[in-house]
Amino acid sequence: MNPASGLPRNIVLIGFMGCGKTTIGRILARMLGCPFVDLDLLIEQKAGMPISRIFSERGEAYFRLVEAAVLHELAAPGPPRIISTGGGIITRRRSRTLLKQLGYVVWLQAPVDTILERTGRNRDRPLLETDDPAARIQALLDQRMPLYRASADLEIDTAGLDPEETACGILESARYHFAH
Ligand SMILES: Nc1ncnc2c1ncn2[C@@H]1O[C@H](COP(=O)(O)OP(=O)(O)OP(=O)(O)O)[C@@H](O)[C@H]1O
Numbered sequence: 395m396n397p398a399s400g401l402p403r404n405i406v407l408i409g410f411m412g413c414g415k416t417t418i419g420r421i422l423a424r425m426l427g428c429p430f431v432d433l434d435l436l437i438e439q440k441a442g443m444p445i446s447r448i449f450s451e452r453g454e455a456y457f458r459l460v461e462a463a464v465l466h467e468l469a470a471p472g473p474p475r476i477i478s479t480g481g482g483i484i485t486r487r488r489s490r491t492l493l494k495q496l497g498y499v500v501w502l503q504a505p506v507d508t509i510l511e512r513t514g515r516n517r518d519r520p521l522l523e524t525d526d527p528a529a530r531i532q533a534l535l536d537q538r539m540p541l542y543r544a545s546a547d548l549e550i551d552t553a554g555l556d557p558e559e560t561a562c563g564i565l566e567s568a569r570y571h572f573a574h
């Protein structure tokens with residue numbers, strides 16, 4: 395699994411907002427010399443507006459429909475790549491099934507205070523636009539933890555690691571997984 399031979403299958407990153415799916419996905423793709431796709435970006439392209447506007451003008455249910463449709467499109471044949479998802483991709487049963495079919499699924503984790511700190515750096519996450527984002531994060535994590543767990547081939551705690559270290563750990567595990 396080197397840049398010359400390419401990935402045998404996709405690596406799919408899942409996890410809560412701010413756990414590093416986009417950041418680490420980009421690093422992995424650069425390390426492997428393979429394509430990178432970010433589902434949130436594809437959703438924005440398909441809807442023709444930023445995520446914050448999709449939520450405010452069309453609502454979360456519409457966002458989830460577009461999210462599921464975009465994930466479905468990624469199942470079409472194509473070169474293996476790194477796929478970073480949005481934090482809520484696991485909330486739909488059909489999408490959870492599809493994730494598993496898409497490739498090696500890596501769940502990036504971080505504790506609430508780390509998520510709060512990382513997501514506080516910008517304001518493009520409508521679900522955290524509340525007076526008490528820590529409570530919202532905890533409530534969403536309580537709902538979602540079992541869904542992330544059920545979808546993942548590998549779990550990684552990113553707290554205390556820099557993104558490059560996390561990417562190296564993922565590569566090592568993926569190499570082992572793909573070789574066996
Ligand atoms: N392992 C890490 N260590 C330190 N900072 C990180 C790490 N991973 C991500 N960050 C920082 O946290 C912020 C959020 O990361 P990122 O956008 O990659 O998260 P995400 O999981 O894609 O979130 P979302 O679900 O909202 O798209 C960025 O500023 C990024 O630099």
Ligand SMILES: O=C(O)C1=C[C@@H](O)[C@@H](O)[C@H](O)C1
Pocket residue numbers: 410411434445479480481482483518519520521
């Ligand atoms: O956790 C979520 O539900 C979300 C995470 C982001 O990646 C975006 O997909 C959007 O802000 C919703």
Ligand SMILES: [Mg+2]
Pocket residue numbers: 415416417432434478479480
């Ligand atoms: Mg992201």
